[in-house]
Structure formats: C-alpha cells, structure tokens
Amino acid sequence: MASLTLALPSKGRLKEQCEAWLAKKGLVLRQTGGERGYSATLDGFDDVQIRLASASEIGKALLAGEIHLGITGEDIVREAASDVDTRLTIEARLGFGRADVVVAVPNGWIDVETMADLAEVATDMRRQTGRRFRIATKFTRLTAQFMRDHHVADHRIVDSAGATEGAPAAGIAEAIVDITTSGATLTANALKILDDGVILKSESCLMRSTLADWNDQTRATAAQLFKRLELA
Amino acid sequence: MNQETGPKMQAAWAALKARGGQEVALPTLLPAALVLELAGEDVRPRLYFASGPDGAELCLRADLTIPAALHYAQVAGTDHEPVAWVCEGKVFRAPKPGEDRAPEFVQIGLERFGDADRIEADVTVFLAAWEACQAAGERDLYVRLCDGGLLSHIIAKADLPSPWNQALSEVAGHKSALKRVLAQATGTGPSRQISALERTIAELEPERARSTVAEVLSLANLSLPGNRRLSHVADRLAARAKRAIAKPLAPELAETLSKLIHLSSQGSLTASLDECVTLAAKLGVDLMDWRQAWTLRLDRIQQEAPKALARAHFEALSPEAFDYYDGMAFDLAAEPNFARPVATGGRYDTLVGEISSGARQARAVGCVIRPARFGGQ
Known part of the structure; x- marks a missing residue:
C-alpha cells in the first residue's frame, strides 16, 4: 500500500520555518541525498514519504490530489484554482509565511481610498481615454474575482511576472495587486493600500488534499501525525 | 460549411444566408489583450489562452462579433464601407461552474457593417435570426428587445440638477455603476x-x-x-x-430614473415603449423620434414575420452581458427567463472604432445563433 506523502518547501526561509515548527513538536526532518536532495524522512514516521518542492508545486500537487498533505501558502492555492475548498482542507494555520494580498494605488491619488473610488476612477478613465484601467498582478484569478465582487467594471489585468510594485511608475499599469508583509516595499514605491483593499490575509498552512488516494493506512498515519503535531 | 452539424443547423444556415451576405472566414486566434480590452475581465475565466512563438499572448475566439469587427477594421477601404457577412464556426468558452456543456460549440452569424439605414439594417438582422430559428423548427420563441443607447440618451438630455446630471451621465452606459450613483443621489448609498x-x-x-x-x-x-x-x-x-x-435628487426624479433602469414589462411592446416616452418626458426629454424609429422597426418586423412579436417584451437597458451593444438589441429563447437564448443580436456602432483605436469607424449590427441549443438542449 502506498505510504502517506507530505510535501514541504524545499528551500529558503519557508523551509527553515517549517523545520523549526516540526522541531517544536519534537519532529526532526532528515534530508536524504544531502542539502540539495529533494526527499527526506521524518524521525518516528517511517511510513511518511516526505517530498521537498517549491511552494507553487506543492499547491498544484495538493489541488491535483498527487500528494496527501502539504505545507504551502494559502495565496498560492487560492490563486491556482476557483474550487479550492472542494479540493483541499486547511488543517492548520502555521503563523509564519504571513503575506496579505492587497490592492495598491499611487499615494498621490488622494481622491481614492476605497474600492468604490477605484470603480469610479476606472469608469472615468475608460470614458476619457477609451482604454480600460490597468491592474498589474501575478494574482489574476484572485484579482478578477475581487474586482467582480466590488463592481469594478472597466479594468484590465496585466500579467506581471515580477517587480509588480514598479508597474505604476513604469507606466505599465495604474494600480497593482501584490503581496505585502509590512507594507515597506509599497511605501518605498510611493503606493498605498486601499482601506478595503485586502483581498486575502494569507499565511503558510498545512493542507490536506481531498482528491488524494486515501486509504485506511494513510488515514491512520495522518491521524498519528496530526496527534503528534497537536492538531487532532 | 461543417457537414457534421445536422439538418437543423443547415436549415438555419440556409435561412440566414437567404437574408443576404457573403460567406467569410474569421480569425480563430485573437490578441488576448484586445479581447480583454473590448469584452472586459469578466470574460477572462471563460477564455482559452495560447502563446505565440514570439511570446505574444493570444486567445481562442469566444464569439464571432469581435473577430468580425476586427476583420472589418483590417479589410474595409473606407469608414462605413457597406458589407454583409455570414459566418460559421466554433467558438471557445469555458463552461461556468455547474454548466454542463462542451467548452467549444458552433455559432452561425450575420454581421452587417456600414448600412446607411440603421432601422432597415436592424430589422434585416432581427428577421435573419428569427427566420433561421424558425427554419430549424424553433417555434413559439420568446423575444426580448432592448435599447442599449436609450438610458445614455435620456440622461444626457435630462433636466437634472448639478452635480447629479454629470455624475449620472458619466455612468449611463453601465447598469451597476448607474445604480450606484443613483443610490448616492438619493442618499440611500x-x-x-x-x-x-x-x-x-x-x-x-x-x-x-x-x-x-x-x-x-x-x-x-x-x-x-x-x-x-x-x-x-x-x-x-x-x-x-x-x-x-x-x-439629494428629488424623489420624483430618482423614482423616474429608477423606473427606466428597471423597466422590463412582460406586457405589450407598445405600452412599454409609450411608458419610456412618458417617463422621459418627466425628465424633460422628448423621445418622439426614438418612439417613431421603434414603431418603424416593429411595423417592418410585423409585416414580414407576423408571429415574431407574439411573445415579445421590451427592456430599457441591455443586460450587463451585452457590453458593446449600444442600440437595438435582442435575444430569442425557448424559455421566458432568457437564461439560454438560441439567438442574440444587436447594434454595436462603436466597436469597430474601439477595435482599431479610432482608425476605422462603421455602423454595425449583427446576430449569432447557437444551433446546439435547438430543441431545448
């Protein structure tokens, strides 16, 4: 029978925070194949197969049911699919990897404080220029849904691969949707967050894929693991 | 034409062509930015995207109207050069959650550009859609007629106090924005x-x-x-x-505007049109020319297709989905809720200008038919 698969971030600060969280619960992660290996073991849980992967790969694998459990950011899974809650459940919010997905505009827009203002500005801009108001983001799905919810009709999303906060100054977009932890990067780029412009308060979560191939053994292993992690 | 689509579609296609039009092949792959600019982000979840070898972001067409307007902007020699095209082909639209259908389906359509006589062109397109559905055995259809330009016209000319006159006319083309400003104007927002x-x-x-x-x-x-x-x-x-x-806007003015926005009578067409005239008059706007134009349209339709208006009603404002319809618009459906129309159409006089960034202008009106919905499917 297949063992329980648990995917964890493979590098960077998130990996360190995951290891620290596990260590706090008395669980030691041992990477096989050295520092650059992509598999690991968890002391005391021989029937748990650990996979190390990027946060976005973990999100995709959870949504596709390719792994049983995984730790990744809520923003990543919510952006990747619209029916997240039917494909996975959030077992625990881990208190690290915090990042808010927010709507920000140039700080000189002193006439814009709320999403209702943004909706008006978008309509004005299309009427005056014939072009839609542009919002740069890599969160196209979350942004589209949030704009629909706030009746912002005359906008267009510009896909931004990186350095989104520089888009207004570069003339690529009028506003942005991006992640922020302290707001310092937005402030440094002369941007401000709208009063009701927080789309998602995200953090790293332990998630359980609903679509994975669950059987009695994997369910029992997961229950033991959750007990050890004090989640049961 | 695609032979796999069955006799009903072929009958509809023949009827559509009988109203005149040159067969034209329209592009399937379109620049994604252009489609999103024209149709809005609401269509993004329904679109299928592709990348070109040069990195250009493309999408598969989700309707026939945008590719027809784009094609016209590219091939027309002058502004308002008259052409009539019939077109047939697959469009690609992801089903909505819970919607059980294939992501690609065939549409057939008639698109007319540059007609000097708008009313006659409106009637021709409506009759083409109606006759195509009749030929396919679609009897007893419900007809919804709208006017996408009416509210903008009334509000632009209405006797409204400042600053509400400007605020309302700026959003007159948008049902949701109009409701929002009207709520502010009445102090209920x-x-x-x-x-x-x-x-x-x-x-x-x-x-x-x-x-x-x-x-x-x-x-x-x-x-x-x-x-x-x-x-x-x-x-x-x-x-x-x-x-x-x-x-705040005087309650009687706000009530008149609200009645116009929500005017959706299931009663007689003439009564609904007369109500628009009466409501507009309360705002100081004379709609007699507009009323006369609709009388002409309806008389012409009645002459050629006496049954077409038996189950028809009129709404003052197009449903939000028909963003680019700025004049007469219609849909034909087997059910009175119009959730799954078999044919839709309307006037989109500004689309060619928008698509070509103002390089080309053309009056335009068109319709599409969805043969997969024939027989209540």
Missing part, C-alpha cells in the same frame, strides 16, 4: 464624511483647486505616476465632495 481639504476644493474654481492639490501633494511628498494627471485627481476630488454635500 453609503454616506461618507468629507475632509476639510475636500470641502475647500469643492468651493474653488477648477484652476485654483488644481494648484491647491498640487501644493498638498508636494508638501506631503506624494507622487502621481502614470496616466492619471493632477487635473484628474483634483477634478474628481471636487466632484466627489460636491456629491457628498449636494442636496
């Missing part, structure tokens, strides 16, 4: 406190207001990158403050 700066700005001449805003931005070290200029921010700040301190 969310109220907001205005700052001392806004109150000051509202009372200054535009030039003084702009220089005051410039001073504020400079003192606070705030920046204004991109396309929004100082004048936009200052003017909007003033307009917003004026709305916040303005006297």
